[in-house]
Amino acid sequence: MNDAPAPTRSEPSKLQRKLAVQIAEFIRDNDLHDGQLTELGLAEALNVSRTPVRAALEYLAGLNIVAPSGQRRGFRVTATPAALAELTQEAAYTDEEEALYLRIAADYVRAGLPEQFSEADMMRQYGVARGMLLRVLQRMARERVIERNPGYGWRFAPLLRSMESHDGSYRFRMVVEPAALLEPSFTLDGAWAARTRRAHEAILAVPAGKLSMVRFFEVNADFHAGLAACSGNPFFHEAVLQQNQLRRFLSYAWELDERIAESCHEHMAILTALEKDDRDWAATLMRRHLDLAAREKPPVIRGPAT
Amino acid sequence: MNDAPAPTRSEPSKLQRKLAVQIAEFIRDNDLHDGQLTELGLAEALNVSRTPVRAALEYLAGLNIVAPSGQRRGFRVTATPAALAELTQEAAYTDEEEALYLRIAADYVRAGLPEQFSEADMMRQYGVARGMLLRVLQRMARERVIERNPGYGWRFAPLLRSMESHDGSYRFRMVVEPAALLEPSFTLDGAWAARTRRAHEAILAVPAGKLSMVRFFEVNADFHAGLAACSGNPFFHEAVLQQNQLRRFLSYAWELDERIAESCHEHMAILTALEKDDRDWAATLMRRHLDLAAREKPPVIRGPAT
DNA sequence: TTTTGTCTTTTCATTCTACAAAAAGCAGTG
DNA sequence: CACTGCTTTTTGTAGAATGAAAAGACAAAA
Numbered sequence: 007m008n009d010a011p012a013p014t015r016s017e018p019s020k021l022q023r024k025l026a027v028q029i030a031e032f033i034r035d036n037d038l039h040d041g042q043l044t045e046l047g048l049a050e051a052l053n054v055s056r057t058p059v060r061a062a063l064e065y066l067a068g069l070n071i072v073a074p075s076g077q078r079r080g081f082r083v084t085a086t087p088a089a090l091a092e093l094t095q096e097a098a099y100t101d102e103e104e105a106l107y108l109r110i111a112a113d114y115v116r117a118g119l120p121e122q123f124s125e126a127d128m129m130r131q132y133g134v135a136r137g138m139l140l141r142v143l144q145r146m147a148r149e150r151v152i153e154r155n156p157g158y159g160w161r162f163a164p165l166l167r168s169m170e171s172h173d174g175s176y177r178f179r180m181v182v183e184p185a186a187l188l189e190p191s192f193t194l195d196g197a198w199a200a201r202t203r204r205a206h207e208a209i210l211a212v213p214a215g216k217l218s219m220v221r222f223f224e225v226n227a228d229f230h231a232g233l234a235a236c237s238g239n240p241f242f243h244e245a246v247l248q249q250n251q252l253r254r255f256l257s258y259a260w261e262l263d264e265r266i267a268e269s270c271h272e273h274m275a276i277l278t279a280l281e282k283d284d285r286d287w288a289a290t291l292m293r294r295h296l297d298l299a300a301r302e303k304p305p306v307i308r309g310p311a312t
Numbered sequence: 313m314n315d316a317p318a319p320t321r322s323e324p325s326k327l328q329r330k331l332a333v334q335i336a337e338f339i340r341d342n343d344l345h346d347g348q349l350t351e352l353g354l355a356e357a358l359n360v361s362r363t364p365v366r367a368a369l370e371y372l373a374g375l376n377i378v379a380p381s382g383q384r385r386g387f388r389v390t391a392t393p394a395a396l397a398e399l400t401q402e403a404a405y406t407d408e409e410e411a412l413y414l415r416i417a418a419d420y421v422r423a424g425l426p427e428q429f430s431e432a433d434m435m436r437q438y439g440v441a442r443g444m445l446l447r448v449l450q451r452m453a454r455e456r457v458i459e460r461n462p463g464y465g466w467r468f469a470p471l472l473r474s475m476e477s478h479d480g481s482y483r484f485r486m487v488v489e490p491a492a493l494l495e496p497s498f499t500l501d502g503a504w505a506a507r508t509r510r511a512h513e514a515i516l517a518v519p520a521g522k523l524s525m526v527r528f529f530e531v532n533a534d535f536h537a538g539l540a541a542c543s544g545n546p547f548f549h550e551a552v553l554q555q556n557q558l559r560r561f562l563s564y565a566w567e568l569d570e571r572i573a574e575s576c577h578e579h580m581a582i583l584t585a586l587e588k589d590d591r592d593w594a595a596t597l598m599r600r601h602l603d604l605a606a607r608e609k610p611p612v613i614r615g616p617a618t
Numbered sequence: 619t620t621t622t623g624t625c626t627t628t629t630c631a632t633t634c635t636a637c638a639a640a641a642a643g644c645a646g647t648g
Numbered sequence: 649c650a651c652t653g654c655t656t657t658t659t660g661t662a663g664a665a666t667g668a669a670a671a672g673a674c675a676a677a678a
Contacts, residue, residue, distance in 0.1 A: 158640055
């Protein structure tokens with residue numbers, strides 16, 4: 007893809023690639039198109055030192071997304087918003103770790119994995135080094151998708167199993183998510199709301215058959231998490247994030263259904279209510295929205311092979 | 313402590329010690345005093361193979377808690393319930409990993425730790441090997457107490473900081489915990505309820521000045537988690553467990569206060585309501601209980617040194 | 619004064635080997 | 649047949665060395 011222009015540029019490290027994406031998001035979120043970027047500013051915003059920021063900027067320069075602006079004056083954004091979005095998208099696909107995560111998720115859903123498994127099993131099955139596998143397993147453990155066995159091996163976590171049943175999850179969310187909207191500290195983040203609304207409209211604009219379920223999932227997850235974040239109470243936010251993580255793991259089991267459009271409209275109605283500061287009504291709509299979604303036929307998960 | 317009687321017995325491994333404790337709990341929970349234990353039965357119940365179970369049983373035999381019952385007929389319980397409880401208690405104190413966890417927690421509360429830190433910092437400060445430190449840090453990360461920095465190092469998680477503020481946490485719990493009691497699948501576990509009640513009575517029986525805060529914390533945490541478990545919806549249970557974990561980390565900041573007795577009475581009132589299957593009233597009492605607790609003056613946490 | 623360039627120090631990821639311990643299978647006893 | 653004793657196989661962990669890369673400090677330029 008991008009191996010032509012650069013002279014003898016060493017490959018960016020994982021962190022550097024990640025920072026490149028984060029810088030792109032930083033530009034987007036702060037509307038810095040054609041604005042200035044300084045190493046120190048970015049380093050502080052992203053909580054790292056200047057060293058990896060510089061490498062990331064050079065990498066972005068190689069992609070013609072930023073360009074050095076004159077002598078000792080930092081970098082200037084040269085890419086369009088569209089190009090930035092593309093970078094963000096592409097990064098998600100080319101991340102090896104993410105790829106392994108998704109392969110495991112897909113196999114789980116398709117009954118390709120046993121309930122319990124050992125690290126060696128997985129290394130053989132997926133042909134990856136222990137290090138990477140371990141990182142992925144640790145991530146899954148943080149997300150409560152798997153757990154360690156007391157002795158050797160791992161197993162898919164009970165929480166995941168009950169996520170499959172669909173029911174308890176929605177009941178939990180029907181308690182938590184409307185309540186988040188009613189928190190006294192709730193403040194709608196206007197910029198975020200506008201972005202989300204655009205994303206929903208974009209989905210509605212796609213012709214019926216051509217919609218990517220993955221894309222809808224991301225927009226949907228971000229909607230629910232974003233609202234919880236606005237509550238100003240991190241515990242609500244955390245709870246929603248955790249639900250999202252478990253749902254993402256199972257997302258391969260999802261099928262396109264006719265509720266997507268309705269769902270988008272319900273989301274937008276909730277946003278509208280919140281923009282009018284009618285939080286009671288927004289909470290009611292949210293409860294209703296989740297209730298309707300819960301009635302969908304549950305996804306097909308063959309579950310672990312036994 | 314226990315190095316006199318055994319002949320040339322090799323020290324039990326970590327898992328074996330853990331299993332020994334779990335076997336003790338298994339005996340207690342299933343009322344197997346003077347009952348029979350088989351290797352296979354225990355192995356299946358605890359989700360491990362027979363090998364570590366045998367080692368754990370031999371270890372317990374060395375402590376005179378179980379004894380081989382005749383030829384090839386497994387083991388027999390010989391210890392009193394009290395002795396079992398003592399084992400469980402002691403195990404918690406002598407676990408090296410737990411000890412490190414608590415030291416870090418205590419230092420955090422007493423402003424002995426910076427907001428961000430590196431693994432090497434910690435290895436120096438606590439004089440432990442990387443392996444153990446890493447395990448403890450991973451555990452803290454799972455519990456959402458700390459997070460990795462994008463580059464090097466770790467930092468105490470935002471969630472922990474807001475736990476300190478006390479407020480959001482209680483508001484979250486006031487939403488989740490009463491709702492758990494109202495779940496359709498809620499079924500009170502009678503055996504657990506009886507045990508919990510006894511534990512509360514034991515606390516009330518202790519003379520005012522002599523109460524261990526740690527002990528109260530454990531009983532309190534188990535009360536809330538146990539009820540959530542009875543809801544039959546694992547997501548409620550998980551949410552409460554997570555709150556408990558964060559609270560435990562900060563528990564060094566707690567001071568003995570006069571509300572302990574009241575708190576116990578409130579707990580018991582909730583149990584009573586549930587035993588009469590009056591779940592609405594139990595939920596109301598729970599909400600009230602949390603509301604009162606929230607009004608307590610927040611604990612003193614100096615927070616990280618800056 | 620702010621920002622980048624350069625350099626040094628520190629930190630952590632990785633890899634390897636050896637080893638302890640858990641799982642799994644088989645044999646034998648009541 | 650149910651259970652334990654014993655052996656073999658497999659697994660994961662500990663420890664040490666290496667190297668890549670992030671942090672941090674200082675100098676220099678705008």
